[in-house]
Amino acid sequence: MEDNTRKRTINWINKYGVTPQARFSQNFLVDDKQIKKIIESLPIDKLEQIIEIGPGMGSLTFPLIKTNKKVTAIDFDRNMINILRNEFQHENVQFIQEDFLKLDLSMFHVKHKGYIGNLPYQISRDLIKKIMCETSFDYFGFMVQKELGEKLLYKYKSPNTNTYSVLLKMLGELELVTELNPIDFYPSPRVKSWFLKIEPKNGCEIDGETFDIVSTIFRNPKKNIANNFKNSKYEFNRENFEKIGISSSKRGHELSIDNIEQIVQIIKKSK
Secondary structure, eight states: OOSOHHHHHHHHHHHHTOOOOGGGTOOEEOOHHHHHHHHHTSOGGGOSEEEEEOOTTTTTHHHHHHTTSEEEEEESOHHHHHHHHHHOOOTTEEEEESOGGGOOGGGOOOSSEEEEEEOOGGGHHHHHHHHHHHOOOSEEEEEEEHHHHHHHSOOTTOTTOOHHHHHHHHHSOOEEEEEEOGGGEESOOSSOEEEEEEOOOTTOOOOHHHHHHHHHHTSSTTSBHHHHHTTSSSOOOHHHHHHTTOOTTOBGGGSOHHHHHHHHHHHHHHO
16 A cells, blocks of 8 residues: 555545535545644554544545544445445455434543544534534544634634634644645645644533533624523523623623633533
8 A cells, every 4th residue: 555645645536436425515635744743643652543524535544544544434435435444455444334413422431532533524513513512522523624722722812712612722722733725635725724623621521401502602703792691491681681790781802711611510400
């Protein structure tokens, strides 16, 4: 097997007669230096299993297999899975043809696991939400458009603060591993990409209810938090905010992470 990922990818495309599908966001990572940076971001010694989302042509799958950890690669595209099954015959790798968004993540029952993937751009937020809310993990590394990546990095009092940046901040420290140019992919997309990673704080998990409460806080970024809770499924009025020392006239991005965590806990306890 050739070491050069770009050559290998093009060879397999020709060998199997497949065409990268835009509907699946199939822009395959082919730059070996970038691949090395991404693999080095994994806390390998901490992990028992690595779950790869959208392996495509195996750009990350090949070096992941070399870690000697148990690797499970999941792709919706049957053609990609068939290629990988033909080309990667290793005891420590399993390939699943499935829509990751419909997958029951409890099937990955090992305690120390990591998720990694070049996320399809159209459903990046849905995939991030699923992993945050439906499973525990020691590492989550993912590729997104640079424009989205900038929105995911939390900045206190920034008008761009949003549900996802807050929840990721509550979970741990989201870090930029590397910025990728269109030429790092085949075929080349029209945008730059970011690979980000997060290793959650000990014992920290986000559930669906936490996601919903934080989403309510940021339901309309231009409105204050009291108005955002008005007519929502959560009964939290101006008096509730005043009791915990938070002005109800503040907008979501003006709250600290501690403020938001306090609101989440109070609403959960009041149910």
